Amino acid sequence: MxxxxxxxxxxxxxxxxxxxxxxxxxxxxxxxxxxxxxxxxxxxxxxxxxxxxxxxxxxxxxxxxxxxxxxxxxxxxxxxxxxxxxxxxxxxxxxxWHFDDKVAQSYLLQLADIPTPKTWVFWSKSQADKFINLADYPLVLKLSSGVISKNVELVHNRCEASHHAHALFGSGMYALPPANLPFRWFARRASEAIRVFLSRKTDEEFHKGYLLLQEFLPENDFDIRVTIIGNRAFAFRRYNRPGDFRASGSGRIDWNPAQIPSDSLLLAFQTAKILQTQSLAVDILRRNSKPVIAEISYYYEGWAIEKCPGHWKLSDQASQPVWVEGSMRPEDAIWEDFITQLH
Structure with missing residues (x-):
């Protein structure tokens, strides 16, 4: 060759x-x-x-x-x-193709029959208003793009949901304003007006013309981040920020493999197989003791994967993943799989 x-x-x-x-x-x-x-x-x-x-x-x-x-x-x-x-x-x-696009991911996961929190995407204000008036709260609002819990917020009532819908089907936004900021909606408009006036460059998506709401799952003090690379699973728990429901980006990580339940690993492996991805990170919560996938991403930070003391490997001959001791850099796993594919 x-x-x-x-x-x-x-x-x-x-x-x-x-x-x-x-x-x-x-x-x-x-x-x-x-x-x-x-x-x-x-x-x-x-x-x-x-x-x-x-x-x-x-x-x-x-x-x-x-x-x-x-x-x-x-x-x-x-x-x-x-x-x-x-x-x-x-x-x-x-x-x-679905990277950093939570709307696309919601359609993909639902069509693939992968268990997720209930998710609703609305493309018109009248459609969104009807739902908002009848919905049970709290709900989780998500903008389509964003990392480390940015652009994710807990909506407590109809009034808060209506404010978001008015903004997203109105002038739109680059990012959700901080929840604890006084006069937050005025501050958002002022900030974006200044950005336009000063012609400031931005590397962020602009959000307008849709509303994405997701079921809130209480009693989840952490999520489980499972990263699948080929037939390997790297996993750790991420605890929520203090006084917050969000775990991504908290920096409060537990790499103890004994704390990772096998059903979460199997769900992650199953998801990567169905979606036919080379590499996939999934954020897993629990609903009534069952694992569900809140989000997926191709992106992750390599240092967090490398700090895992080992990984699980799933073969066609085994029904349960087998633990492999020793840390591994994700870029090494990606390279190994890619070169093997080419030979």
């Missing part, structure tokens, strides 16, 4: 935790160790035609996060390569 050549897009991104991460650096290292050739790609360079650099390559890899400056070109390039079946990619289209 001919020597493999892997095209790798440069990445060096500051994460939500303020750490810096570069999967591409590690992939180049692994390729050198295995005697494989890499082609360094930079689609943001104005000095070369980077599409020409993909010619003759056997695969293309690019790890990108939420900021629109990278996720928008990333999703479009992956979709284009998938559409013409040019070369294998990580991430592939199944893995990435």
């Amino acid at each position: 001919n020597q493999l050549t892997i095209a790798i897009q440069q990445d060096h991104q500051q994460l939500s935790s303020k750490r810096w991460q570069s999967f591409s650096t590690r992939w180049h290292e692994l390729a050198a160790q295995q005697g494989l050739t890499t082609q360094n790609i930079d689609i943001f360079s104005d000095s070369i035609n980077w599409l020409d650099q993909l010619q003759g390559c056997d695969g293309f890899m690019w790890w990108f996060g939420q900021p629109l400056s990278v996720s928008r070109p990333g999703r479009r390039l992956i979709a284009a390569l998938a559409h013409i079946n040019k070369i294998p990619t990580f991430p592939n289209h199944n893995t990435i």
Whole structure:
């Protein structure tokens, strides 16, 4: 077999935790160790035609996060390569198309019959108002994009829900204003007016013309984050912020594998299999003792995965996942699976 050549897009991104991460650096290292050739790609360079650099390559890899400056070109390039079946990619289209889009994820999970909190998406104000007037509260409001619990809020009553609906079907917003901010809606409008007046650049999605509400599941003091990479599951518990119902981004992490129930692992494995993803992080809560998936994402911070003392592996011959001792970098697992696929 001919020597493999892997095209790798440069990445060096500051994460939500303020750490810096570069999967591409590690992939180049692994390729050198295995005697494989890499082609360094930079689609943001104005000095070369980077599409020409993909010619003759056997695969293309690019790890990108939420900021629109990278996720928008990333999703479009992956979709284009998938559409013409040019070369294998990580991430592939199944893995990435719903990234940072909670509306798309809600449709996907419901159609796949994967257990989730009840979720409602409205595309007109009249439709939303009818629901708001009859709904049982509290409910969880979510904007379509956002990380570390940003743009997620508990709505306690009809009045609060109506305020959100009025804003989202009116002028729209880049982000939910802080819940404890005095005159928060006026402050939001003022902040966005200043942004326009000063022509400030933004790397955030603008939200307008929809409303997403989700069932609130009480008595969940933590969620379980399970990250599936191939047939491996890395898992830990994330405790809620003090006095808050949100766990993502709290930094209160418990990596003890003994605290991870097997039904959560199996649900995560099942979800990744149904959705045919190369890599998938799921946030699991419990409803009446049963696990449900609140959100999914292709994105995660590598340091948190690497701190897991081991992972679970699921084979076709076993009904239960088997524990594998020892930490593993997620970029190593991704590389291993991708290179195996190409051989």
